[in-house]
Amino acid sequence: MSLKAFHIVFIIFSTLLALGTGAWCVWVDLVEGAPIYLAGAIASFAAAIVLIVYGVWFYRKMKRLRIIT
Amino acid sequence: MEIPYTISTRPDTGLWNAKIGIWLFLASEVMLFGGLFSAYIFLRIDAAPGTWPHGLLNVPVGTMNTAILIMSSVTVVLAWAALKMRRYRAYWWYMLVTILCGVIFLTVKLAYEWPQKFEHFGAYIKPEALWKYEKYLGNQRRAEKGLEPRIEITGHLHSENAKEYEVALDPVNAEPDSPAMDRPHFFPLPVTDKIATIEKEDVERATMFLPTHSAYFASYFTITGLHGLHVLGGVLVFTYMWLPVSKKLYQRNPEHLANRVEVSGLFWHFVDLIWIFVFPLFYLL
Numbered sequence: 276m277s278l279k280a281f282h283i284v285f286i287i288f289s290t291l292l293a294l295g296t297g298a299w300c301v302w303v304d305l306v307e308g309a310p311i312y313l314a315g316a317i318a319s320f321a322a323a324i325v326l327i328v329y330g331v332w333f334y335r336k337m338k339r340l341r342i343i344t
Numbered sequence: 345m346e347i348p349y350t351i352s353t354r355p356d357t358g359l360w361n362a363k364i365g366i367w368l369f370l371a372s373e374v375m376l377f378g379g380l381f382s383a384y385i386f387l388r389i390d391a392a393p394g395t396w397p398h399g400l401l402n403v404p405v406g407t408m409n410t411a412i413l414i415m416s417s418v419t420v421v422l423a424w425a426a427l428k429m430r431r432y433r434a435y436w437w438y439m440l441v442t443i444l445c446g447v448i449f450l451t452v453k454l455a456y457e458w459p460q461k462f463e464h465f466g467a468y469i470k471p472e473a474l475w476k477y478e479k480y481l482g483n484q485r486r487a488e489k490g491l492e493p494r495i496e497i498t499g500h501l502h503s504e505n506a507k508e509y510e511v512a513l514d515p516v517n518a519e520p521d522s523p524a525m526d527r528p529h530f531f532p533l534p535v536t537d538k539i540a541t542i543e544k545e546d547v548e549r550a551t552m553f554l555p556t557h558s559a560y561f562a563s564y565f566t567i568t569g570l571h572g573l574h575v576l577g578g579v580l581v582f583t584y585m586w587l588p589v590s591k592k593l594y595q596r597n598p599e600h601l602a603n604r605v606e607v608s609g610l611f612w613h614f615v616d617l618i619w620i621f622v623f624p625l626f627y628l629l
Contacts, residue, residue: 276367277606278421278424278606278609278610278613279421281610281613281614282417282421284617285417285613285616285617285620288617288620289414289417289620292410292620292623295624295628296407296624296628299624299628303530306527307527311531315407322411326414329418336425337425340425340428
């Protein structure tokens, strides 16, 4: 597996972590009613979106540059 | 004598040698960390009710460190891509950011997170003496609410003599009957100025938050310590490839340097992937 492929795998896991952290924050907010966790959830879901956008951008760029087919 | 297959691929494997080497090494690393994670999970499953610490780590700091490691994976792959495009200057900057991310991660871990734990104190009370410390434990109320009993008093060790510990209490023991203390706090609360005196003869065991404190901290320090050593190794390798010596190799054979960066980048990604599992397991769940 090349670094490019491993990087994409890593970004997928990072995205899953961001989504999981967001869900965890929502759960803690529901249990404790602390708005700071809601802010954490929003930040985590935003991070997940950024990671997805970055992952797609990275894949397309590597393909376009033909660094690795 | 020149080392063969550092750039060109071997006919039998279809890969250059260092890539085979790094994947064999990473396979052994999967077994190493896999064993440690399995041990942690089984220790946790087997723990008696109420004895497994939860919410003792600083989630915002852990999240920040996670973001730093993810960013370093992005910069290392961009450094490698820059070399492939023969843009040494861009490679140099991306590599510098990667090194800085690794150094920041280690600094936060070693200069902030770990020392905070080393300064924290916990005393497990003997079952027959729990009633004497009811005002710090609040177990009567917890039993009425169907919650697991508290058996530990925590805080900062104020003083100690031959017979007693004096502890500046954590909020959980300063206000044990407060409903807010029924759940773990992932944003750490400061210790209070309320001092509790605990007789040593009532204590089953007392220690700072070190590996000797519990299976939780033993696992935490083992796994994060081993992970930290890997981060340090990665930073040292990246620093070598960032120094002027790498430019000589780049001028002689840029593809050789790109391959070196690729294998060290694979190692770095693996180390970061380990953290992706460490963070939820120790900090959140």
